[in-house]
Amino acid sequence: MYLWLVAAGLSLIFGVMRVLNFAHGSLYMLGAYFAWVVVRVTGSFWLALLIGPAVVAGVGWAMEFGFLRRVYSAPEAFQLLLTFAFVLMFDDAVKLVFGPVYQSPPTPAALSGAFVLGRSILPTYHLFILCVGALVGLGLWFFLEKTSFGLVIRATAADREMARALGVRSSRLFTWVFILGAALAGLGGALSMPVRAISPGMGEFIIIEAFVVVVLGGLGSLRGAFVGALLIGLLHAYGLLFMPVFELALGYLAMAAVLIVRPWGLFGARES
Amino acid sequence: MAPRRGTTRRRFLQSTALAAAGLALPRTGFAASPDLKLKKPIKIGCQCILSGPLGGYGEFMRKGATLAMEEVNGQGGIGGSPIELNFRDEELKVDVGVKNARYFVEDWGADFLVGIDSSGVAMAVGEIMPSLNKVLIVTHGATEKYNEDLVFKRHIRQCFRVCVPVYQDGIASALVAKDLPVKRWATISPDYEYGHTSWKMFRAYLKRFKPDVEFVGESFAKFGTVDFSSHISKVMGLNPEGIFSTEWGGEAVTMVKQAKLFKVFENTKAFMIGMGSAMDVLQGLGADYPDGTWASGRYYFGYPDSPENKKFVEAFRKRWNSYPSYPSETSYTAIHALKKAVEKAKSIETEKVIEALEGLELDRPAGKCVIRKEDHQAVYAVPWGQIKHDPKFPMPILTNLKVFTTDEYYRKPPFAPVEG
Numbered sequence: 001m002y003l004w005l006v007a008a009g010l011s012l013i014f015g016v017m018r019v020l021n022f023a024h025g026s027l028y029m030l031g032a033y034f035a036w037v038v039v040r041v042t043g044s045f046w047l048a049l050l051i052g053p054a055v056v057a058g059v060g061w062a063m064e065f066g067f068l069r070r071v072y073s074a075p076e077a078f079q080l081l082l083t084f085a086f087v088l089m090f091d092d093a094v095k096l097v098f099g100p101v102y103q104s105p106p107t108p109a110a111l112s113g114a115f116v117l118g119r120s121i122l123p124t125y126h127l128f129i130l131c132v133g134a135l136v137g138l139g140l141w142f143f144l145e146k147t148s149f150g151l152v153i154r155a156t157a158a159d160r161e162m163a164r165a166l167g168v169r170s171s172r173l174f175t176w177v178f179i180l181g182a183a184l185a186g187l188g189g190a191l192s193m194p195v196r197a198i199s200p201g202m203g204e205f206i207i208i209e210a211f212v213v214v215v216l217g218g219l220g221s222l223r224g225a226f227v228g229a230l231l232i233g234l235l236h237a238y239g240l241l242f243m244p245v246f247e248l249a250l251g252y253l254a255m256a257a258v259l260i261v262r263p264w265g266l267f268g269a270r271e272s
Numbered sequence: 273m274a275p276r277r278g279t280t281r282r283r284f285l286q287s288t289a290l291a292a293a294g295l296a297l298p299r300t301g302f303a304a305s306p307d308l309k310l311k312k313p314i315k316i317g318c319q320c321i322l323s324g325p326l327g328g329y330g331e332f333m334r335k336g337a338t339l340a341m342e343e344v345n346g347q348g349g350i351g352g353s354p355i356e357l358n359f360r361d362e363e364l365k366v367d368v369g370v371k372n373a374r375y376f377v378e379d380w381g382a383d384f385l386v387g388i389d390s391s392g393v394a395m396a397v398g399e400i401m402p403s404l405n406k407v408l409i410v411t412h413g414a415t416e417k418y419n420e421d422l423v424f425k426r427h428i429r430q431c432f433r434v435c436v437p438v439y440q441d442g443i444a445s446a447l448v449a450k451d452l453p454v455k456r457w458a459t460i461s462p463d464y465e466y467g468h469t470s471w472k473m474f475r476a477y478l479k480r481f482k483p484d485v486e487f488v489g490e491s492f493a494k495f496g497t498v499d500f501s502s503h504i505s506k507v508m509g510l511n512p513e514g515i516f517s518t519e520w521g522g523e524a525v526t527m528v529k530q531a532k533l534f535k536v537f538e539n540t541k542a543f544m545i546g547m548g549s550a551m552d553v554l555q556g557l558g559a560d561y562p563d564g565t566w567a568s569g570r571y572y573f574g575y576p577d578s579p580e581n582k583k584f585v586e587a588f589r590k591r592w593n594s595y596p597s598y599p600s601e602t603s604y605t606a607i608h609a610l611k612k613a614v615e616k617a618k619s620i621e622t623e624k625v626i627e628a629l630e631g632l633e634l635d636r637p638a639g640k641c642v643i644r645k646e647d648h649q650a651v652y653a654v655p656w657g658q659i660k661h662d663p664k665f666p667m668p669i670l671t672n673l674k675v676f677t678t679d680e681y682y683r684k685p686p687f688a689p690v691e692g
Contacts, residue, residue, distance in 0.1 A: 091323075100327040102522040102556035107529065114535050119509070123533035126501070195529050196498050197522035197556050201324035205496045237502040240491060248494050 001133035002028075002188045004229035006206055007213040008140065008222055009184035015157045015220025016177045019068060019079050023086035025207030027182050031056045031189025032198045033094055036103055045108040045194065052193075053186035060182025064175050072174075087203065095200040102197035111194075129191055136184070137226055144222070153177060157220060158269075209251070216255045218268020227266060308351030314620060315356050316341075316607065317376025318387040319369060320412070320599070322361035325496070325522035328552035329389055329599050333411060334359055335592045336600030337386065340607035343587070350611045351618070358382070362393050364495065369393035370400060377404045383620050384409070386606045389599070391415035391465040394433075398422045401430035405622050407629065409609065411602035412570065414438045415465050416473075419647035420687040429626050432643065434609060434636075434650040435570040435602040438466065441518055441546030442473025443681040448566060448656045448674050449474070450481040452542045454514035456488045458507045460500065460527060461518045463492035470518045470546060476690045488512050497523060500530045508534065513541045520547040525556035528565070537562045549657065551597030554667040561668045565659040571601040571638040572670055575655050584637035595667070596637075605636040605650075609643070646685040651678045 010024045035052030039045060063086060071078045113124040144150035156163040156173055164170055188206075196202070213232055217224025232251050239247040246253075258266060318337055320330035337357055345354045358380055360372045369388065376382035385408040388394045394413030399422070401408050410418065410433040419437060422428045449457070457478070461467035475487050489510035491503040504527075507515065515536065519527045524545055537543060547553065548567025573585050573595050584604065588596040596604075609632065614620055617628035630645040641652035657670030 095327075100322070100331045102325065102328055102525050102552060104525055104529065104556055104558075104560070106559045107533065112533065114533065116535075119511075120505070121508070121534050123535075125533050192498075195526070195533060197325060197525035197529075199325040199522045200327060202498070202522075204324070205498060236499075237505070240502045240506050244492065 001129045002192045004133050005184050005188035007210045007225040007229050009181035010210050011214045011225040013181040017174050022083035024185050025203030026087050026090035027056050027185035028189040028206055029203035031186030032193045035190035035193045039105045049190050052190035053183045056186025057179045057183040060179045064178035091200050102199045104197045107194040212251050212255050216258050218265030221267040224265055224267030310353045313356040314350050314353045315382045316384045316386055317358050317382035319360045319362040319372045320387045321364050321389045329521055332597035333599035333603045336604040337607055339591050340604040344611050350614050364390040366392050366396040369397050373397045377406055384610055387411055388413045394418050398431045401428055407625050409434055409606040411435055411606050412599050415469055419649040424647040432648040434605045436654050438470045439681050440654055441470040443477045444676055445544055446474050446477035447676050449478050454542050456486050456513045457516055458489040458512035459516045460491050460503045460507055463494045467518050473690055474516055500527045504531055504534045515540055516544045518546040524553045529560055549670050551595055561659050568656040570598040576639045580635050581637040601637050653678050
């Protein structure tokens with residue numbers, strides 16, 4: 001589900017803006033760190049879930065407004081270079097400010113229980129994450145399908161030139177989409193904070209998985225990101241049970257298989 | 273504006289500053305070291321993991337080595353030459369480690385090499401030491417193949433190690449486990465050399481000590497795992513009574529947190545983590561570290577109760593405002609061992625320093641230690657203990673320490689193969 005949140009933001013940004021945001025994993029990391037600071041200061045996990053992603057959204061705004069919008073017209077390699085530069089800067093900034101030692105606040109007491117079903121155990125925290133993920137999914141769906149702003153986003157994603165011709169101010173729209181995507185990554189990070197050690201560089205691991213998910217599901221498709229994240233999760237779990245030697249490769253094999261059959265991904269739009 | 277001459281100038285200033293610091297400080301009552309008349313600093317190339325989720329280890333290593341350097345230079349350096357350290361990130365990658373070693377010796381002009389966290393990197397760098405022909409002192413990488421195969425069987429004499437090898441994780445742990453009320457063991461461990469070799473050793477030796485034990489399952493997690501749910505479910509589905517793990521660093525923190533969510537600590541009788549007493553794990557888990565978890569490392573700051581250890585812990589806390597972790601002790605010891613060996617050899621020539629290091633006795637913070645001649649392995653004992661929360665300390669500590677003599681758990685030449 002963390003993967004879904006990160007992948008959703010990544011896919012959204014790519015779908016609308018055609019920017020592959022390498023720094024998306026770093027935004028996830030920043031979400032975790034900011035949330036951790038809030039926990040340290042206020043002691044409240046719930047407040048951290050709100051403030052962490054909000055601050056990351058602010059960072060997203062600065063990234064888009066200050067830097068990214070200057071390279072929209074440049075070749076894609078420049079965008080990649082720019083976002084990759086952010087990865088390096090964020091990693092080092094975090095190391096400088098927080099040190100390289102892992103941090104992790106205790107799991108909130110209300111969520112540290114577990115449901116026991118026969119011999120299998122479902123931790124309350126996992127259930128909580130499932131609910132948050134589903135809620136975010138529903139919220140996004142409602143926002144994109146049922147609101148006028150969502151309509152504009154979908155229109156721009158479908159045909160940028162036409163949307164612009166119809167009077168959509170794409171620069172403002174891009175800023176908002178980037179902020180939303182950043183907040184999603186930040187939320188993923190904030191949610192992971194109590195159950196995963198936070199450390200500089202933690203974003204680099206998730207960004208690769210998120211790319212696999214997004215490519216598997218279809219670039220730009222939120223439904224694809226959701227299904228892709230589920231698929232990768234299941235593959236890892238069952239892969240470990242039945243063929244642990246191949247576990248590492250399974251995700252990539254699945255991606256390759258899907259790309260051979262459907263080069264545009266499971267739910268992606270076929271390029272004309 | 274003065275012309276910029278980049279790194280050469282900066283490096284020059286750095287080394288003169290170091291030299292000046294070494295000369296300016298009073299030479300206290302230490303045995304006068306013979307003047308080697310090198311007219312240059314002694315350069316030590318250090319590599320360790322400085323990035324990513326395990327980067328805390330390298331940071332502790334850097335602090336230990338730096339403290340030792342400051343002490344040695346404060347005493348006038350080695351034979352009149354100050355020490356100069358250079359740190360590089362090994363990234364736990366074999367190719368990066370080898371490249372670093374080559375850079376240190378061939379480009380930077382290192383006289384000695386110190387460090388290395390990964391067993392795989394230690395083996396790869398060990399392999400090329402004959403061609404570089406400098407002394408390498410490993411401070412963390414723990415595979416027994418380093419001392420048993422590279423040094424003892426293949427006579428790569430440049431390789432030394434000052435930390436306990438996997439004997440601590442795989443044999444001392446079995447000595448603890450044989451007295452626990454657990455018959456069914458399973459593991460969640462890292463999917464590389466260290467994880468596999470320690471689990472293999474644990475099984476072989478525990479079977480010897482307690483023939484009726486069973487090993488019901490294993491799940492090996494790849495480097496960089498952040499979600500251990502599948503591993504935990506898989507292993508717990510086999511209904512083990514005890515979990516043995518050699519996860520370390522941030523991955524140990526994450527694994528324990530998630531095991532707690534899955535109620536593993538309620539549903540098993542024992543949980544053992546070979547590197548669970550490393551300071552970064554103690555600090556990272558904090559209040560979430562379950563009481564009673566068995567943990568060890570390559571050194572624990574609370575053992576032994578000796579003046580050397582007290583002095584080290586105090587100096588470390590004063591310098592870095594933190595308790596030392598085990599890579600701090602091993603790297604601190606490596607630098608001091610080099611000083612002692614060079615002074616004994618009265619030379620920095622590799623062959624002479626090797627001879628001086630063989631059989632060298634050290635009063636290190638972790639206790640009395642001998643560098644075994646046959647396999648160049650430092651022999652000293654480190655305790656296992658159980659996690660306890662004590663309000664006197666800013667992190668959980670170890671209690672109920674179990675210390676075994678090195679005779680009980682160090683493998684000895686000619687190193688019969690581990691069966692199992």
